[in-house]
Amino acid sequence: MLSVLLASTSFGAALLAATPVFAQELHIPHSLGSGDVEYSPYLKEDFPNQVFFGDTHLHTAFSADAGLAMATTTPDDAYRFAKGEEVISSQGLPARLQRPLDFLVVADHSENLGIAIALEEENPVLDSNEWGRTLAETYAPRTIDARDKTYVQWFGAVNKKGGSDPMKGSGLDETMWQRLTEAAERHNLPGSFTAFIGYEWTSGPNGNNLHRNVIFRDGKELADQIVPFSTYDSDDPEDLWQWMADYEAKTGGRLLAIPHNGNLSNGLMFDDVTLSGKPLTADYAERRQKWEPIYEVTQIKGDGEAHPMLSPNDEFADYYTWDTGSFGEEPKTPDMLPREYARSAWKRGLTYEAELGVNPFKMGVVGSTDAHTGLSTAQENNFFGKVTFVEPTSDPVRFEEQITGRFTPDDPSDDQIASDTLAAGLAAVWARENTREAIWDAMKRKETFATTGTRMRVRVFAGWGFEESDLQRSNFAAYGYDNGVPMGGDLTAAPDGGAPTLLVRALRDPDGANLDRVQIIKGWTTEEGEPQEKVYDVAWSDDRQPGADGKLPPVGNTVDVETAEYSNSIGDPFLQAFWKDPDFDASQRAFYYIRVLEIPTPSWLTYDSAFFGVEIPEGKRKTQQERVYTSPIWYTPQG
Numbered sequence: 001m002l003s004v005l006l007a008s009t010s011f012g013a014a015l016l017a018a019t020p021v022f023a024q025e026l027h028i029p030h031s032l033g034s035g036d037v038e039y040s041p042y043l044k045e046d047f048p049n050q051v052f053f054g055d056t057h058l059h060t061a062f063s064a065d066a067g068l069a070m071a072t073t074t075p076d077d078a079y080r081f082a083k084g085e086e087v088i089s090s091q092g093l094p095a096r097l098q099r100p101l102d103f104l105v106v107a108d109h110s111e112n113l114g115i116a117i118a119l120e121e122e123n124p125v126l127d128s129n130e131w132g133r134t135l136a137e138t139y140a141p142r143t144i145d146a147r148d149k150t151y152v153q154w155f156g157a158v159n160k161k162g163g164s165d166p167m168k169g170s171g172l173d174e175t176m177w178q179r180l181t182e183a184a185e186r187h188n189l190p191g192s193f194t195a196f197i198g199y200e201w202t203s204g205p206n207g208n209n210l211h212r213n214v215i216f217r218d219g220k221e222l223a224d225q226i227v228p229f230s231t232y233d234s235d236d237p238e239d240l241w242q243w244m245a246d247y248e249a250k251t252g253g254r255l256l257a258i259p260h261n262g263n264l265s266n267g268l269m270f271d272d273v274t275l276s277g278k279p280l281t282a283d284y285a286e287r288r289q290k291w292e293p294i295y296e297v298t299q300i301k302g303d304g305e306a307h308p309m310l311s312p313n314d315e316f317a318d319y320y321t322w323d324t325g326s327f328g329e330e331p332k333t334p335d336m337l338p339r340e341y342a343r344s345a346w347k348r349g350l351t352y353e354a355e356l357g358v359n360p361f362k363m364g365v366v367g368s369t370d371a372h373t374g375l376s377t378a379q380e381n382n383f384f385g386k387v388t389f390v391e392p393t394s395d396p397v398r399f400e401e402q403i404t405g406r407f408t409p410d411d412p413s414d415d416q417i418a419s420d421t422l423a424a425g426l427a428a429v430w431a432r433e434n435t436r437e438a439i440w441d442a443m444k445r446k447e448t449f450a451t452t453g454t455r456m457r458v459r460v461f462a463g464w465g466f467e468e469s470d471l472q473r474s475n476f477a478a479y480g481y482d483n484g485v486p487m488g489g490d491l492t493a494a495p496d497g498g499a500p501t502l503l504v505r506a507l508r509d510p511d512g513a514n515l516d517r518v519q520i521i522k523g524w525t526t527e528e529g530e531p532q533e534k535v536y537d538v539a540w541s542d543d544r545q546p547g548a549d550g551k552l553p554p555v556g557n558t559v560d561v562e563t564a565e566y567s568n569s570i571g572d573p574f575l576q577a578f579w580k581d582p583d584f585d586a587s588q589r590a591f592y593y594i595r596v597l598e599i600p601t602p603s604w605l606t607y608d609s610a611f612f613g614v615e616i617p618e619g620k621r622k623t624q625q626e627r628v629y630t631s632p633i634w635y636t637p638q639g
Contacts, residue, residue: 047481048430048447052439053455054103054194055082055376056258056427057213057296057368061090062108062180063200064158066372067116068151070144070388073374074117075106075180079187079195082376090388095375097382098511099455101426102434103194104376105368106180107213110199110228111158112167114176119150125175131157131166158231159204165232173227181220188219190435199228201257203235205275208325209264212240212292213368217254217440225251236275238284241291256444257292258366261304262345266325267336270345270361280352285360294443297342297365297450297629298425300386305595305629306343309334314535315551316519316597319452319627320422346632347523347531350589353636354529364446364488364631365593367425367453378453380624381564383423383604390421392608420620423604424452428628430459430486446488446631449594454626456515457507460487460594462633464494466501468578476505487593488631493638499584500635504538504577506596506628513598514571515541516555516625520579523632524590538579541572541599557600559623564602564610571599591632598626 060078061067072090073081081087084100108114118126119139126132139150157166167173181197188195196215203210216223229243237259244255262269273279297304302322311317323332338344342365349361369376372387384391428449429442442448449458459477463484473479480503485491491500508515517540523533537552544553558567575596584590600623602610609616616622 045478046432047477048432048442048486049477050432050434051428051430051457052102052194052434053426053428053451054101054105054439055368055378056105056196056198056215056366057107057200057260057299057370058104058374058376059108059200059370059372060106060374061116061120062106062114062176063372064109064112064115064154065151066108066374066387067120068147068154069372070147071116071372071374075108075183076187078106078374078376079104079183081374083187083193087375089375089384089391090373091391093384093391095377095382095384097377098379100193101376103196103439105196105198105213105215106184107198107200108180109202110173110230111202111232112154112165113173113199113228114179115154115167115172117176118172123175125170125172129167129170129172132170132172158202159207163232165230168232173230177227178220178224181223185220188436191433194434194436194439196436196440197223201229201231201240203231203237203240205235205268206330208266208268209260209262210235210237210268210275211260212237212257213260213296214240214244214255214257215440215443217256217436218251219436222251222253238274238276238287241287244291254440255291256294256440258294258296258368259292260296260370261299261302262340262342263302263304263322264325265340266330266332267339270339270348272339280356280360282356282358285352285356285358288360289358289362292363293446294364294366294448294631295342296368298367298422298452299370300421300424301370302420302422303424303452304340304342307337307341310337310341310344311533311535316595316625316627319624320420320424320621322420342629343521343523343533344531346591347525347533350523350525350591351529351531353589354525359634362634364443364448365450365629366427366429366443366448367450367629368427369425378424378426378451380423380453380602380604381607383607386421392612422452426451426453426455428455428458447486449487449628449630451628452626454512454598454628455509456512456596456598456626456628457505458594458596458628458630459505460630460633461485461503462489462491462500462592464491464498464501466503466578470503471505471576471578476503485633487633489633491633491635494584494586494635498586499581500592500633501581502577502579502592502633504579504594506539506575506594508573508598513566513601513626514568514573515575516571516597516599517541517552518575518577519595519597520577520592521595522581522583522590522592524585524588526588534583535595536579539575539577541575542570555599557623559600559602559606561602561606561622562610564607566599566601568599587637589637590635592635593632594628594630596628600625
């Protein structure tokens, strides 16, 4: 039939005349090339060519501290919402994302996983356990007061020093874990949407936050061979790493862990000693690098990149800074701060590398939400809060109570939970395809960046011989990989007289704000081992010029706080930069990472204030600048 159709046109007849008879009869496509070269230019490309956005830290009602706090959303709801479907929130509000996510980890707490679901279902697993029966009796009235009492009862058990799992042997963990893995398997659509299997290990020694999210590269068949490690087993990260090693040895699977932002750890996240009080060793550093390649640098409970006391010359360091502990017994003190923030940890890691030969804090970054609503809402204009009781509401009186923190006025931390939370963040990875394997591998090699909710695209390559003209290459990415290293990579062997050269591209979120500036942040150690840092503005919008102090003037602010609207009449949609380190010393260890800032936009409080007609409390943020942090690129001297 094809040959008949072709022959009916003059061009088709000519084409058939030039085609061998056997190919016409058998309809075999004839190669138009010659020799052994095939015309398929993209088949042999193997470098990451796509950026995927997701959330590695979301809780549903399967987490006790969510389910007992009125959350009703399930892992199914969470995955459906991330895929772009409309979901009804725990407070009965319809919710939907502006754009679907590419991947999601439902990271429910492993400590009595699914206990709230079991209580609501009156699951028989509770009847087989004395503590479970007691908990069920407390919960039975199903009132808010009953939920509160049940939560206190559970919280006391999980935070009891040296306490064992009161539901051990009941089958609760096994049952609920398999339900969670089943939901992930059901929603995983390779190539379209990745539903990771994962959970949160909720270590809190003396109330200080050392939580980790454990992410499986594997599917249900392997994940179901274990029960998640919990703080009932141990609150020491080294014991978690051993459990992860045992899992891999048993199943042949792969795991990594993502520590939470350390601002609630009271100096323990990047401490100078192990949790057991021993000095850091090369073995410790190697294991930490292996099991924890990336770090959650920004999320709802504040931003963990930098602190204004640690970086006084950085005017953007004070971004949703939480100077508070978690549930710790000791107050926050200034000496804790260097052991809590990423930039300081990266600088101190260089010093440890000089001493130990291995850097314990050589980590990439992601952002995520840590929402306990089952809704991964990182946009300021679609923010459903940290927990269910601060979801948006059509009741202005109740909303005013939420944003002014008057639920429990005797607890000052409640004000922070209600109104200083950050509508953040997102994890972004560079990978070739949207699958568990490809995205997990990108996390493992640290080719990731963190956003505070924006879906800005950022790419960086560092090498020894890049030129400014390379920014204009049509094969920018291929050339960057062939001649340098991406975010998360390593530079060595500095040529004589050479210095690192960086190529940076940043493209705004298509549904978001224009860009203010691109910055390169360098950290290094002096010959005396002293950590240093410097922030370089390398590209900016609107023809501004640095002042006499070298500082770039602010980009301006178009936000109307009454209407929660802004204009992209300032800023640029795309910025790029070529930069050569002007202060490079080949004998000094160093790292470089990119921070990109958007122009000012309304905070979630401003959006909600405009919608509900409620006045924002004095001192709360009305505008803010969304941002991106890339994983660093490290330079290590030879010898």
